[in-house]
Amino acid sequence: MAALAHTLHPARTGVLAVPLAALAAGELLVADGRLLAAAIVDAALVLALVNAAARRPELAALSVVPLVRLLALVMPLGNVAPPYWNALVGVPAAAAIVGTSRSLGLTRRELGLRRSPLAAQLAVAATGVPLGLAAYVALRPADTPYAAAAAAAVVAAAVVEELLFRGLLQRTGGPLLATAAYGVCAIATGSAWFVLVAVVTGAWFSYAVARRPCLWGVIAAHGLAAAGLVLVWPAILG
């Protein structure tokens, strides 16, 4: 409760509302297909956030979010087979997360890469199955060729995303910022239902990590949900 009150303090909320609104504008441009404009907005946001981060460490963590979207826009995806696109973006994204965590003095343990009771983590992981089904119903992605390679890349990307949102962002800015940023990133899909599923998923993952500060359960849940979204549910229901 104290963490929530700290997160909802008007001064903090006001400072974070502006970059989140700018991030949402960039995501709307992506959803609308105006990718060059989105790249310019994201690059400007990255630069603004890192320059404002000297006094507010959560802004340094938040700068990684538009940076990851910018990487997705600038990486030469046309030269690589689609199943490897997430991996191509995930490698520099992981480097950004590791670098920012180090610059903020966060250890692996503080990011949530620590031991926790197995039963509790398995219970969290199991929620990935219905969340994957909900995401599939909301998004109905096209059937993918190279399904196994795509699933492996998507599960690896799930690790990077959890380190970013529930690790770095939640640790520095609190669960509300982590959930809001995760929901805003889903705007790029152009599906209001998927944004709703992402907000519910993000809120649940943030709650689980706030209750027991360990990422393994949410990483497994995210991986299961992602694999279900691109591989399992399209095969069963598609």
Add this chain to the structure above:
Amino acid sequence: MTVFVPEAIRRAVGSTDYPALATGTGAVLVVLLIAVLVELQLAQAHGTTRYRPLRPLLVPLLLAFGFVVALRVAELLPYH
């Protein structure tokens, strides 16, 4: 669940406008990289720690730059 590469970007990669778009976004990357490098040099010159959060940006930006250049060079090399 995974939002790294949304559908709008996937569609753009397959479109005829993609080469022009890739050039434009590549230019944005280069401008951002130059801005970060200049700020870091200014910070070093003035001995301030204010720009310390800029340093973690360098590795991902240079990685992306390296990927783009390497794949463009590979495109130019003739097949044998």
